[in-house]
Amino acid sequence: MTYHRNFPDANLYVPAVASETDCFECGKYISGAGVEYHGHDAQGKLAAVYLHPTCATVVAQRLICDGYPNRREG
Numbered sequence: 001m002t003y004h005r006n007f008p009d010a011n012l013y014v015p016a017v018a019s020e021t022d023c024f025e026c027g028k029y030i031s032g033a034g035v036e037y038h039g040h041d042a043q044g045k046l047a048a049v050y051l052h053p054t055c056a057t058v059v060a061q062r063l064i065c066d067g068y069p070n071r072r073e074g
């Protein structure tokens with residue numbers, strides 16, 4: 001995960017799963033700060049999603065709410 005103070009000027013080295021300019025959570029353009037998160041695409045290659053910092057906290061909290069109580073499942 002990487003924080004970019006000015007996302008439009010950031011050097012992005014990992015291909016995007018979706019948009020390279022819009023937030024993965026809300027779908028709106030990232031005009032200021034942004035967060036880059038790396039995972040894997042359907043072919044197993046490193047891929048990134050980009051989020052507004054606020055949207056990153058929403059996604060993180062939702063993942064914790066769904067994941068933590070079920071962490072021993074699957």
Ligand SMILES: [Zn+2]
Binds near residue numbers: 023024026027028055
């Ligand atoms: Zn957003």
